[in-house]
Amino acid sequence: GYKVLVSLDFGTTNLAELELARSYKMKTVVIDHHYVGEIENNADIFINPWDDESVFGGGRLCTSGLTYIILDSYKPLRQRQAAFPSDELLALATLGTICDVVPLEGLNRCLAKKGLLALAQSKSPGIRALREICDIEDVLSYDVAFRIGPAINAAGRMKTGDLAFKLLTATNSEMAYKIAGQLIDLNEERKSEVLRILETAETTVFKKDELPDGIVVWAEEFSIGVVGIVAQRLVERFRKPAAVFGKTLDGAFGGSLRTVEGVSIINILNELRPILIRGGGHAMAGGCLVRPEDMEEFARAFDAKCKEKIGTKIFEPAFDADLEIRLDDISVELVQGLRALEPFGAANPVPRFLLRNLKIGDIKRLRDEHLFLTVSNGELVYPAVLWRLRNHEHIQIGDTVDTTCTPYINKQGKVQLSVEGIRKKT
Template sequence: MRWTIKPKPSEEKVKLLAEALNVEEFVATLLVQRGIETFEQARQFFRPTLADLHNPFLMKDMEKAVERIELAIEKGENILVFGDYDVDGTTAVSLVSSYLKTYYPNVATYIPDRYDEGYGISFKGIDFADDNDFSLIIALDCGIKSIDHIAYANEKNIDFIICDHHRPGNSLPEAVAVLDPKREDCTYPYDELCGCGIGFKLIQALGENRNQTIEDLTPYLDLVATAIAADIVPMTGENRILAYFGLQVINSDPRPGFKALIHQIKKKTLDITDVVFIIAPRINAAGRIKHGNHAVELLTEFDFEQAQQFASEIEAYNSERKDLDKQITKEALNQIIENSEEKRFTTVVFQEDWHKGVIGIVASRLIETYYRPTLVFTKSGDKYAASARSVKGFDVYNALEACSEHLEQFGGHMYAAGMTLLEENYLAFKNAFEKEVERTIHPDMLTPEIAIDAEINLTDITPKLTRILKQFEPFGPQNMTPVFVSRKVNDTGYAQRLGADEEHLKLYVRQSRSLGTEGMAAIGFGLGNKIELTTNKKPFEAVYCIDENEWNGKTSVQLRLKDIK
């Protein structure tokens, strides 16, 4: 691991902010590092309010979208709400369809089959709409590149409203409305919304037409917060507001589907990390293992007993997903070891029977071991399909674009993408991708970096500091959990390895006697092999986050170690 201490921000900015907020300069430093430099920015950060959400009609084509939906309702048309099979797509479909159904009955949902239709708008989905007399399709979390599909729908007199957040290509589809803040001609003030976030802006605009307030729409924010967490979009601006209030809904009055999932995991209060690692994988498992429809059924069900039934089915899919993920990761690692004589800048692996639903997770797992841009391919029909994952700072989408002559289709973000290609183009693409990454990646990016906010002493960790840091939540990209380093730390002699494979490290650490003889608890997940650095009370350096640990009804502060040396 490469430890990097963030540069100290301007002393003047820190001092001014500390005075304006009446806080210590240390806290002001953490805020300025996050781009918060004024009293008003700090107010928005610490006291999010729904009133700070932007007017949805600032988004290009929003008026057209609302007019077309209102016309469909007036004429009694059938509306199909279409979305991708991942968390962002299924939550977006659940949100828009359940909102429309509160006042209009002729609404149905459609999630494409991951294996039969693949990602995004499908010809099969358009044929389904045509066969069942749907004249308007609202597409969520997909469609920005579906030029041929929209042209096909237009031939059948089916109108499309596209709500997407992915990067557009050189031209836009000929839809009635294209809602995407990443459009070059869209001046909407915030362009980091997820697909479900765009869906929320649509119902916000529809609600304004019906004299609804933003408070009337808060029950839908459990869905939006889950999508924001799962899609790993920046935790800034509108995303922070929506996630903040969405977490409140999840913890106070969630929809029956969420209640059923939470009931199974038996955790009282969920934070954004719980949503990422507990809720989101279960919703995702439906589309990975069976069909994304199962997630929509769960999230739109209003009978709790029925929701519990759906939740237990999804729990079974999630268990199957875990087993597949473990098995395929092992096979992929073996492939890499067999070819380890090559010095590569990328990891590209393929096996035709790998389950398409988990190759994205496997790509992330491989990066944990071989830290470089990674593609995991499997056979999908008569083509090869892959999921891409990247390392910090490297734009894998741009790299794929540079090799697009070998691809059938591709799409995604800086850190995650998907693609398909013909079997005969696989080797040419693999070589082109390797050359492009070698040409464009900075060598430092091939070593995982821990970005450290500040160096502190363990005695600086007071209840007051812990309370202030808690107010920095919800955490996410561009507002990550603060990371600290402390030097000359000792274990008090209680170091032990935990876990079935002894992969975790449990310590009690101190820098001075002021922490007491027992020291402060510290847990290092995946750091079990570093126990030798702590024996015989040898001094070491520790990088960590400050965490709260709940055990037997008691809450205590502990260090969540990220690395030691």
């Protein structure tokens, strides 16, 4: 039988499962980056950047980064990994580092900076197939976070993670292209499922007498694979911590939790542990299992804990910028110059500019997911997108607005504005 159990990206709080493995005389290895707290993990080898004894202090590295460093540093393993040279491992580590939204500072930034180049030069049939289907030339952090990453993750969210594994370990282009195509299709299904659940969740919230400080929505038919995305959308929509649950195969409700800056999910889960079957995570996100008969109690307790921690704070949509510029300052050259600051992500956000006194010339839905509009200073007209926002009740055609935004180059090679904040002039 098996002699070693290796747990990646979970295991920090799975003490019962680890003890079961030990009862079968198995050695256990846990490589994880989720919050440790007061837990004394019982694995034979426990590697977690939150652990006080870890050389990777500060809780910065994600599991992909940790695994890369271990594989690249341990010579006996390096000699046995001819199928995955160091640069290919770095490319995979970068996918995880950017998609897991860890702070791109220090070692993470070094990994991501070099890893984006490794992705662009990767000989992996799977990565090359995804890049070609998605029409990606130079690989930027945006491409990883919003194109390559979601396609790979769609396998586990909508079907089975085996499909992503087969793509990344494919040895010939024909098979890689076939699997990559399937992942792109699954990602489109994922988007539709997110919209369906989001509409139900928003309707549930709007039916409440008042907006709770901690939003909790659950239904048996909610797909477990996408509840985390829906929770994040609810946070963006209502500026409150949110938990979304679907029914698991064993009958419990499995939830994903997301939050606003300053309200720690892992602290709340630790305080609610008597209600949970189990739970874990970190400051900004977490997951838990709750018995069906305890969901109402969990919803009340989660709201109460959020209310206690939020107090009188009001979380308004951000309207800050790095620099005020004019519309005629924007150009392809400006966008290309900003790439010198890559990689962008957590702790190193893409530069944001303030543009004043623009007139809205057009507003329409884009694929029923986003809001498309045009803005003008009277001479120049630029297209702009409010991502993941299907309507905006405070703006209309003809309004004069100030906006915070980031310029980028669209698929047609033209400059377009990604709008973060928009305010009507009064």
